[in-house]
Amino acid sequence: LKLQFLYFIAQDNMPNPFDEKLLTDVKVQDKTCKFYDLSKLNDERVKKLPYTIRVVLETCIRNCDGFKVTEADVNKVLDWKNQQKKAEIPFCPARVLMQDFTGVPAVVDLAAMRDSMKASGGDPLKVNPLVPVDLVIDHSVQVDYTRTADALEKNEAKEFERNHERFTFLKWGSKAFNGLTVVPPGNGIVHQVNLEYLARVVFNESSLLYSDSVVGTDSHTTMINGLGVLGWGVGGIEAEAGMLGQPSSMVLPTVVGYKLTGKLAEGMTATDLVLTIVANLRKHGVVGKFVEFYGEGLSSLSIADRATIANMAPEYGATCGFFPVDEQTLAYLEVTGRSNEHISRVREYCTAQGMMNDATKDTGIEYPADEMLELNISTIVPCVSGPKRPHDRVVCSELKEDFAKCMASPSGFKGFGVPEDKKDACGKLEFNGETFDITHGGVVIAAITSCTNTSNPNVLVAAGLVAKKANELGLTVKPYIKTSLSPGSQVVKEYLTSSGLLEELNKQGFTTAGYGCMTCIGNSGELYDGVGQAFKNSGAVMTSVLSGNRNFEARVHPDTAGNYLASPPLVVAYALAGTMNINIETDVIGIDKNGKNVYLKDVWPSHEEIEEVCKKHVTAETFKSVYSKLQEGTKRWADLAAPTDPVQYPWDPKSTYIHEPPYFKGGSEGGSGDVKKAHVLLYLGDSVTTDHISPAGNIAKTSAAAKYLAENGVPQAEYNSYGSRRGNDLVMARGTFANTRLSNKLVSKAGNTGPVTVHIPSGEQMSVFDASAKYQQDGVPLIVIAGKEYGSGSSRDWAAKGPKLLGIKAVIAETYERIHRSNLVGMGIVPLSFKAGDSAESLGIAGDETFDITLPTDLIPGMDIAVSSSAGKSFTAILRFDTPAEVVYYKNGGILQYVLKGMK
Numbered sequence: 001l002k003l004q005f006l007y008f009i010a011q012d013n014m015p016n017p018f019d020e021k022l023l024t025d026v027k028v029q030d031k032t033c034k035f036y037d038l039s040k041l042n043d044e045r046v047k048k049l050p051y052t053i054r055v056v057l058e059t060c061i062r063n064c065d066g067f068k069v070t071e072a073d074v075n076k077v078l079d080w081k082n083q084q085k086k087a088e089i090p091f092c093p094a095r096v097l098m099q100d101f102t103g104v105p106a107v108v109d110l111a112a113m114r115d116s117m118k119a120s121g122g123d124p125l126k127v128n129p130l131v132p133v134d135l136v137i138d139h140s141v142q143v144d145y146t147r148t149a150d151a152l153e154k155n156e157a158k159e160f161e162r163n164h165e166r167f168t169f170l171k172w173g174s175k176a177f178n179g180l181t182v183v184p185p186g187n188g189i190v191h192q193v194n195l196e197y198l199a200r201v202v203f204n205e206s207s208l209l210y211s212d213s214v215v216g217t218d219s220h221t222t223m224i225n226g227l228g229v230l231g232w233g234v235g236g237i238e239a240e241a242g243m244l245g246q247p248s249s250m251v252l253p254t255v256v257g258y259k260l261t262g263k264l265a266e267g268m269t270a271t272d273l274v275l276t277i278v279a280n281l282r283k284h285g286v287v288g289k290f291v292e293f294y295g296e297g298l299s300s301l302s303i304a305d306r307a308t309i310a311n312m313a314p315e316y317g318a319t320c321g322f323f324p325v326d327e328q329t330l331a332y333l334e335v336t337g338r339s340n341e342h343i344s345r346v347r348e349y350c351t352a353q354g355m356m357n358d359a360t361k362d363t364g365i366e367y368p369a370d371e372m373l374e375l376n377i378s379t380i381v382p383c384v385s386g387p388k389r390p391h392d393r394v395v396c397s398e399l400k401e402d403f404a405k406c407m408a409s410p411s412g413f414k415g416f417g418v419p420e421d422k423k424d425a426c427g428k429l430e431f432n433g434e435t436f437d438i439t440h441g442g443v444v445i446a447a448i449t450s451c452t453n454t455s456n457p458n459v460l461v462a463a464g465l466v467a468k469k470a471n472e473l474g475l476t477v478k479p480y481i482k483t484s485l486s487p488g489s490q491v492v493k494e495y496l497t498s499s500g501l502l503e504e505l506n507k508q509g510f511t512t513a514g515y516g517c518m519t520c521i522g523n524s525g526e527l528y529d530g531v532g533q534a535f536k537n538s539g540a541v542m543t544s545v546l547s548g549n550r551n552f553e554a555r556v557h558p559d560t561a562g563n564y565l566a567s568p569p570l571v572v573a574y575a576l577a578g579t580m581n582i583n584i585e586t587d588v589i590g591i592d593k594n595g596k597n598v599y600l601k602d603v604w605p606s607h608e609e610i611e612e613v614c615k616k617h618v619t620a621e622t623f624k625s626v627y628s629k630l631q632e633g634t635k636r637w638a639d640l641a642a643p644t645d646p647v648q649y650p651w652d653p654k655s656t657y658i659h660e661p662p663y664f665k666g667g668s669e670g671g672s673g674d675v676k677k678a679h680v681l682l683y684l685g686d687s688v689t690t691d692h693i694s695p696a697g698n699i700a701k702t703s704a705a706a707k708y709l710a711e712n713g714v715p716q717a718e719y720n721s722y723g724s725r726r727g728n729d730l731v732m733a734r735g736t737f738a739n740t741r742l743s744n745k746l747v748s749k750a751g752n753t754g755p756v757t758v759h760i761p762s763g764e765q766m767s768v769f770d771a772s773a774k775y776q777q778d779g780v781p782l783i784v785i786a787g788k789e790y791g792s793g794s795s796r797d798w799a800a801k802g803p804k805l806l807g808i809k810a811v812i813a814e815t816y817e818r819i820h821r822s823n824l825v826g827m828g829i830v831p832l833s834f835k836a837g838d839s840a841e842s843l844g845i846a847g848d849e850t851f852d853i854t855l856p857t858d859l860i861p862g863m864d865i866a867v868s869s870s871a872g873k874s875f876t877a878i879l880r881f882d883t884p885a886e887v888v889y890y891k892n893g894g895i896l897q898y899v900l901k902g903m904k
Contacts, residue, residue, distance in 0.1 A: 050255040088883040090247035095132040101139040101723040102217035116664040129179035129243040136183040136190035141514035142523040165657035171642040184633025188489030189451040191223040219314040226307030228325035235823030236797030249885040257367030260297030262378035270305040271567030279393035281316035298359040303332035304456035315390040324357035337623035387562035427538025441581025445544035447519035453547040454488035463568035464501025465605035474593030483509035486518040495617040520548035659728040675853040678781040683745040683847035689793035695722030695735025704734035704769040736802030772806040786813035791820025826895040832877040
């Protein structure tokens with residue numbers, strides 16, 4: 001702390017050791033700027049480095065101060081060939097990106113840190129973001145209304161009604177914190193707004209040029225890599241520290257070189273391509289790695305296509321999927337309305353820095369020989385992913401066969417667990433005065449949603465053309481299917497309207513429901529009255545089809561057992577067919593007005609048709625017009641009255657949305673040594689996602705959170721979603737591990753799933769929260785036992801904050817998802833891994849034992865940790881503190897406590 005204090009005093013006077021050697025002039029139009037010229041290192045290794053590693057190298061050089069970043073760190077990056085997967089380095093992103101679900105708790109923590117700073121006699125105004133922070137409100141709007149002309153207006157009214165306190169708080173934050181920009185609701189999805197407007201590609205800070213880079217509190221921050229901007233998702237905890245000047249500590253990653261050749265065949269979409277890439281990279285194994293795309297195939301991929309591929313990096317498991325800057329990048333900057341100076345800056349810097357890619361030439365980059373893949377894009381065929389995981393790709397022509405296999409298989413990732421007597425289930429649905437036959441695979445939700453696809457004009461125009469052709473033939477989507485359109489930005493509305501395709505989509509029920517993530521994150525709202533019950537009564541499997549990036553069980557809707565990811569035009573096509581239990585390439589999808597069979601080929605548009613619409617209606621003028629009004633927001637936002645104190649937030653103890661968190665009160669508890677006589681709160685299996693852990697989706701009326709809200713006078717109709725209440729730790733703690741599909745081995749031996757566990761001392765079965773409360777009242781520490789891929793899925797800070805509030809001291813799992821493991825450390829929870837070949841089952845762990853975990857004073861990343869149980873069993877686990885910095889965070893009680901202590 002003394003060293004840190006001296007650093008804070010002297011940092012402004014510390015010269016960068018690379019200034020004299022590397023700072024070089026570069027001309028941007030008529031202005032002279034400077035940049036750190038990597039070629040002046042006179043090191044042949046630079047040209048062989050992947051583009052992503054060059055960005056990391058420049059970042060380390062530019063931020064080298066001998067304290068946060070040292071010359072030794074720079075040398076590690078230069079020696080990437082030998083240091084990958086070994087060396088720990090600091091990464092200082094140029095900016096931070098947030099959406100409102102994860103952004104609210106971040107701003108809540110900043111406000112609480114100001115209170116703590118003032119209480120300790122410090123200056124609360126020191127607590128401000130030190131790098132640019134953009135927060136886009138996009139996760140709050142839900143599909144309550146659809147299929148009507150006023151659905152958008154009604155949904156936005158509901159959004160403000162439900163989120164008045166949160167929005168008021170964020171509006172206060174936008175004025176209270178320097179460096180924080182809040183994009184009001186109704187503008188679009190964070191990653192699409194980032195791609196179309198916020199991304200700099202190259203920064204100009206006081207005439208110093210450098211590559212844009214970003215970390216975000218959403219795992220799909222990776223989308224921006226399609227534009228040549230290095231970025232990835234981090235936990236909200238790590239992002240908050242980054243906002244306050246703390247570099248992210250990371251292990252220098254391996255870079256997978258993925259060569260793309262050829263071009264998409266007629267009728268294929270970028271969605272078909274990305275779902276194929278997801279499956280391929282999952283098979284190869286890219287967790288913790290960068291993926292870098294190269295090859296002549298890049299020439300045929302637009303930035304929107306690349307962004308679709310980059311968006312789904314979390315689904316293929318990589319930290320990011322990067323496309324280097326090239327002429328396509330500059331063309332996209334032009335069509336999205338960036339200024340001539342901006343485009344010139346990107347061109348001149350990237351050319352001078354050796355970062356301007358030419359897909360037709362050999363780059364000279366040396367990727368590891370065993371980390372090189374190749375895909376001929378021309379071999380791509382139509383496909384979807386499902387029914388429960390984004391990497392379970394199914395070729396459309398084989399979906400009917402695959403669905404039959406899922407029907408015959410036990411409940412699981414590729415099984416519906418349909419009882420034998422329900423294999424041929426069917427029934428009748430009475431809806432709006434009509435009677436419909438329902439069978440297995442019936443679609444009840446069809447949503448054009450998610451920045452993955454709504455940022456791509458080609459696939460949205462294709463969806464509009466499918467709707468147009470269907471309208472001309474007299475086909476209509478069944479009225480009980482909940483259809484919706486959730487554009488990722490206002491730009492989409494403009495080009496769909498001017499082309500006449502929005503009206504065509506409206507006729508098929510795909511009316512604009514809102515400008516936000518919506519169905520993709522589970523904000524799908526309720527099914528139409530009577531629909532779900534009719535399917536349940538018949539025993540038929542309900543399905544959804546969406547153009548999203550996630551289809552984990554119970555995420556889209558609790559009642560849809562099958563959830564399929566597909567391109568927007570295929571979403572419309574499957575909606576017309578009314579079922580996923582179909583070979584959509586050869587089977588009839590409807591009957592036209594003349595009684596003739598209609599097939600997919602009859603409504604599918606050509607590339608030429610799509611390009612003609614895009615060329616005419618997707619223009620720079622549209623982008624400029626839309627984004628010139630970004631900060632204005634709607635009239636509802638303008639009329640929102642926020643607190644006027646620019647320093648401290650006036651907490652309302654009665655609020656069930658915003659509550660002062662306990663993390664910074666009464667001094668922070670550091671690493672507390674050995675964990676003694678800990679009980680197992682949850683005994684889990686493989687692929688437990690952050691959707692299972694973190695409070696997400698609607699608040700069930702029987703949940704512990706609902707009980708708390710009811711006790712505080714909140715009627716059930718106003719429970720809202722967990723995401724909307726992320727700023728209240730009292731609600732979120734009760735919603736942790738509240739997923740209805742959670743399979744806890746302490747209670748699931750009889751096939752039960754849900755947010756329940758066994759309080760071992762009493763033998764009582766109760767909610768996870770109630771059991772935790774009993775244990776904490778008795779001073780009993782808790783642990784979680786899990787299998788492989790613990791914490792996979794979206795990066796959610798509450799997947800770590802929640803367990804912390806439940807009294808969990810450690811997690812012992814076979815493997816972890818990268819961001820979640822980091823978040824656990826950030827909250828002072830110890831992540832341990834079973835040794836290779838070991839698992840809870842192989843070690844004979846029953847779950848009703850108590851455990852002792854021996855944590856020595858001198859913790860070392862990756863060291864062996866002794867674990868013993870009251871059943872007389874002992875084993876060795878691996879400490880998953882992966883860097884020395886993480887040891888320091890743990891010893892200080894967490895990353896935010898560490899940063900706050902340094903500021904004090």
